[in-house]
Amino acid sequence: MLGLALLFSFVSYFFTWQADQSIIGLADRNVESKNWLSKFGSNIAHFFIYDGFGISSFIFATLVTLTGVYLFFDYTKKQLKKFWFWGILLMIWFSIFFGFFHIKNSLLSGVIGYEINDLSQDYIGLTGTILLMIFLAIIYLVVRLKITPELVANTFQKTKKSIAKDFSSQDGTSEIKKPENKLNNTPTVETSFETSKISEEITTSPTPETTTPIVSTEEFQVEIPEEEEMEMKVEEVTEEKEGKKNLSDKLVADFGEFDPTLELSGYKFPTIELLKDYTAGQGITINQEELEENKNRIVETLNNYKIGIASIKATVGPTVTLYEIVPEAGIRISKIKNLEDDIALSLSALGIRIIAPIPGRGTIGIEVPNKNPKTVSMRSTIASPKFQSAEMELPLGLGKTISNETFVVDLAKMPHLLMAGATGQGKSVGLNAILTSLLYKKHPAEVKFVLVDPKKVELTLFNKIERHFLAKLPGDEDAIITDTNKVITTLNSLCIEMDQRYDLLKDAYVRNIKEYNDKFKARKLNPEEGHKFLPYIVLVIDEFADLIMTAGKEVETPIARLAQLARAIGIHLIVATQRPSVNVITGIIKANFPARIAFRVTSKIDSRTILDSGGADQLIGRGDMLYTQGNELVRIQCAFVDTPEVADITDFIGGQKAYPDAHILPEYIGEEGGTTLDNNINERDALFRDAAEVLVIAQQGSASLLQRKLKLGYNRAGRIIDQLEAAGIVGPFEGSKARQVTVPTIEALNQLLDSE
């Protein structure tokens, strides 16, 4: 508004200045001003125009208006600053410039313009002043308006061309010659620019005076690059980009991301109603009497041993209650730990566990079993928000912790799980809970199970979901493996699958299955090059001890290999065993299974084997378990899922549309599959002789020996063994035992081979 007021008063000042001049500065109210804004207008206009910068004060008024607009609309302040800087300079330049015409009209330059002009004429003379002004004008044009000599030359050339065109198409030559001459005669644009300015400023209103020539030159400036240079460049860039904007983007745009679940798009996840709610109406009831009683006994027992307690706190869990005590200052923790049995005796309870100290809390924990333990139902675990909202690749809802929190872990992060527990302590229920968790969270396209069940009865229910969730060897009837020999073949087949997956990952330049699948979903990997969506494979082995007993190293070696390498390509192992003795859970297996679950075991030694510490021997059974992932132990009450519930779930899934077959694992031609005993010398492996020597020296016909000594893959070693059998160097397959070597010495071997 101030800017507009200035503009109005400036404009009207031109008509009324002579009349108002006499009243300037007078505060007399009787005197009237003819200015549109009365005395304010005449005073302010007089100050700016007469005493200040003359006609160029309009630039100032414009700047003030512009500032108002910028502030009102909250535009960038940087641009505004630029306007002010150049506006003020332009105002000074014009007021000095109009100083030349001061005599004719004193309003043009204002006092400041006139004085500066006069001063400079005194010092550098009229010519000097004119040259200086021209110099300043050139600077303004080049710096502010970016009008460079090249641009001017270009403009001239263009105009020349168009004139020449017109010239050839028209007859009236004299008319066109005129402007051409004019253009040629003016060597720089500045001079022509200035003359046009002068004439315009004197005759017309001052506001457009400065802008008209500028705008016209700007138009020129923009036109040239747009027509000649810019377009060419833009075309090139976009062409290149579009060419490179890979096929995948186009495919995704056309078909959307690849959806692995498409084939079974109508698949319905099992509903929560299929699970029973064992806790219905139970809730967590706190038995105050029991709590008080236990507390008193703990305090009493400790007092008997002269251990004072500063404070005691209880947390009631589903099966055990944790009493956290803070001993008085100066009490040794080891003293309390040594009293474990005495406290157990005084509480007359099984399964007391003392945690001294509880990591991260600074207290000592005494876990005492509840008189009335609660069952944690699978239903409550699955329905818990923690499980439902778990953003995990393979979420497992294991049960509830001592503070009644649902315990959910990611199998993909573990990356393999070892479970141990004496018979009847809840191991099979635990396995079912794990499988149920995955069935509730994963689509059949995302995960496949390889189930090994030497007991033959534990996992049979899962047969019903064979064509949805199970993986099997080609040609096999049953997907659930119960036969030891099949286990060896399956494990080796998984090793081949692992190698193949690593090759795919390598080709796709990714490091793990998640990145690979993401890339595949984004259609960046070509299925024609062998790429495919890779489901997670979960290998579950029940009764591992039984397997080790019958197959020994033949099972251990591929398991160790899978455990070491398979995490990145999405093969995860869950191994359960009754007897966690050291010859079952060997060092190499232990090292690769950081996540472990221990149900109740019978001895401290077993507990140490599985957990590397005691504690599992003090559990109370029935799903009471300890979980570790390499660091501290967490006591969990395993979720309970009964066989009829599992049957319902597998019925529900099995009744839906399925894939034509189970997921087929790669074929493994091992020792067992050596049916083609064709003794063809020409088709022998290049390492045939070396392999024969290795076996003869070792007097042991095993494929894994060849793999180790000659650094071979399973496939190749198996093939060589077949060839050796065909050549009569090793005996036939003998189950878990290594084959017999029929050639006693190297000399005999050489003789045999040379005579062939």
Ligand SMILES: Nc1ncnc2c1ncn2[C@@H]1O[C@H](COP(=O)(O)OP(=O)(O)OP(=O)(O)O)[C@@H](O)[C@H]1O
């Ligand atoms: N989480 C649990 N909550 C309540 N009860 C449980 C739980 N887990 C197991 N039980 C009880 O313990 C019994 C034995 O469990 P389970 O069959 O899982 O034992 P196991 O360790 O697999 O035995 P085995 O090794 O002989 O197969 C179950 O029938 C059930 O009554």
